[in-house]
Amino acid sequence: MNVFQIICLPLPTLLLGLSLAGGxxxxxxxxAENLINLNSTIGEELLIESQARQDYLxxxxxxxxxxxxxxxxxxxxxxxxxxxxxxxxxxxxIAKYNTFTQDNFFNAKAxxxxxxxxxxxxxxxxxxxxxxxxxxxxxxxVYHGGDVTLTEFRNLVVKNLQEPNNxxxxxxxxxxIRQEIGGHISxxxxxxxxxxxxxxxxxxxxxxxxxxxKAEELWQxxxxxxxxxxxxxxxxxxxxx
Numbered sequence: 001m002n003v004f005q006i007i008c009l010p011l012p013t014l015l016l017g018l019s020l021a022g023g024x025x026x027x028x029x030x031x032a033e034n035l036i037n038l039n040s041t042i043g044e045e046l047l048i049e050s051q052a053r054q055d056y057l058x059x060x061x062x063x064x065x066x067x068x069x070x071x072x073x074x075x076x077x078x079x080x081x082x083x084x085x086x087x088x089x090x091x092x093x094i095a096k097y098n099t100f101t102q103d104n105f106f107n108a109k110a111x112x113x114x115x116x117x118x119x120x121x122x123x124x125x126x127x128x129x130x131x132x133x134x135x136x137x138x139x140x141x142v143y144h145g146g147d148v149t150l151t152e153f154r155n156l157v158v159k160n161l162q163e164p165n166n167x168x169x170x171x172x173x174x175x176x177i178r179q180e181i182g183g184h185i186s187x188x189x190x191x192x193x194x195x196x197x198x199x200x201x202x203x204x205x206x207x208x209x210x211x212x213x214k215a216e217e218l219w220q221x222x223x224x225x226x227x228x229x230x231x232x233x234x235x236x237x238x239x240x241x
Contacts, residue, residue, distance in 0.1 A: 028205075028206070028207060028208050028209055029179075029180060029207055029208060031179075031208070031209075031211060032177075032178035032179070034177065034178055034213070034214065034217065035177065035178070035179075035211040035212065035213055036197065036211060036212040037209050037210075037211060038199060038209060038210035038211065038212065039209055039210070043210075043211075043212060046190075046192040046195060046197060046199070046212050047190055047192075047199065049192060049194065050190045050191060050192045050193075050199075051162070051191075051193060052158050052161035052162045052190060052191040052193070053161065053189065053190035053191075053199075054161055054162060054163060054164050055083075055160075055161055055167055055168070055187070055188070055189045055190065056189040056190045056199070058083040059079055059080075059083055059167070059187050059189050059201055060189070060201070061083070062078075062079045062080075062082040062083045063079060063201065063203075064078055064079055064101075064102065064203065065203060065204065065205045065206065066102070066203045066204055067102045068120060069204075070119055070120050070121065070122065070123045071102055071119065071120070072123070072184050072185040072186060072203050072204060073119070073123065073124045073128075073129050073132070073169075073171075073185040074102050074105055074116075074119065075102055075203040076169050076185050076186055076187050076203055077100075077105065077129070077132060077133055077169070078100045078101060078102055078105055079187060079201075079203070080133075080138075080167045080169065080187065080238050081100045081105075081133075081136060081138070082099060082100050083167065084138060084165065084167070084238070084239075084240050086100070086136050086137060086138060086240070087137075088100045088104075089104045089107065090104070091104060092104075107135065107136075109135035110132050110135040110136075112135070113128055113131040113132050113135060114128045114131075114132065122228065123183065123185075123228075124185075125226055125228050125229040125231075126142060126144065126171045126226065126229065126231070126233055126234045126236070127142065127229065127231075129142075129169065129171060129185065129236055130142040130236050133236065133238055137240070137241045138238055138239065138240055138241060139238070139239050139240070139241050140236050140237070140238050141236065141237040141238075142234065142236050143156070143234045143235050143236070143237075144231055144232045144233070144234040145172075145219065145221075145222030145223035145224070145232040145233050145234040145235070146223050146231070146232035146234075147232070147234075148219075148234075150215065150216055150219045153215070153218075153219045153222070153235070154196075154215050154219075156235075156237065157188060157191065157198065157235065158191045158193075160237050161188065161189075161190060161191050165239065165240060166237060166238060166239035166240075167187060167237075167238045167239075168187065168188040168235055168236070168237055168238070169185055169186070169187055169188075169235060169236045169238065170185065170186060170187075170188055170200065170218065170221075170222055170234075170235045171183065171184070171185050171222060171226075171233040171234055171235065171236075172184060172185075172218060172221035172222045172224070172233055173221050173222075173224040173233065174221075176217065176220050176221035176224055177213050177217050177218065177221050179208060180207075183224075183226060183233060184202075184204070185203075186200050186201060186202050186203050186204075187200075187201050187203075188200055188201075188235075189201045189210070191215075192212065195212070195214075196214060196215045196216070197212040197213060197214055197215065198212070198213055198215055198218055199211070199212050200212075200213060200218075221233070222234050222235055
């Protein structure tokens with residue numbers, strides 16, 4: 001592809017190529033047929049045709065991979081806080097430039113919710129996810145999956161994805177959408193109305209690529225019981241205060 005061809009690419013296609021260029025050769029687990037890989041012809045078309053993708057670009061720019069198996073929530077929050085331009089703490093190693101990382105996320109107020117040591121052992125609940133977010137100047141609206149209908153879930157998330165400067169984090173059971181296998185947290189980046197699918201930007205990029213999942217399947221996955229809290233998983237709508 002020459003320079004002229006690159007310049008003439010449709011904007012969503014160009015953005016897609018830029019965001020995924022570093023992971024094209026990554027070895028990930030195979031996907032079940034109910035999921036659509038973003039890095040595929042169909043997956044790209046779903047993004048281009050989406051009318052609710054305000055979150056895709058800012059999240060792609062700030063994307064990070066979780067640093068260990070239990071830090072999916074931390075990685076997701078780091079992406080959202082950076083995308084919202086929340087004032088960040090000092091970042092060792094990059095002098096005067098401040099940005100949120102998985103190493104500096106836990107300030108004193110966040111540690112009152114849950115410590116990084118506990119998160120590293122067992123992850124976090126939906127309520128802890130909301131509490132950690134609100135240790136910074138953002139508003140976190142927590143919804144348990146068992147408390148919302150499919151229609152309510154779809155409407156709330158789609159509305160968020162159509163607006164700038166707010167984001168959605170989902171806490172779901174992987175097994176329900178036919179992945180391996182436990183609870184997980186990641187941002188949602190887009191919605192395709194024709195196929196009724198949400199795009200999950202999975203922060204465990206060493207394990208799974210970003211995938212399009214049916215709204216009903218994702219709703220079922222957030223309505224599962226978290227054994228730690230005894231409540232259903234769910235989602236959080238995050239916005240600046």
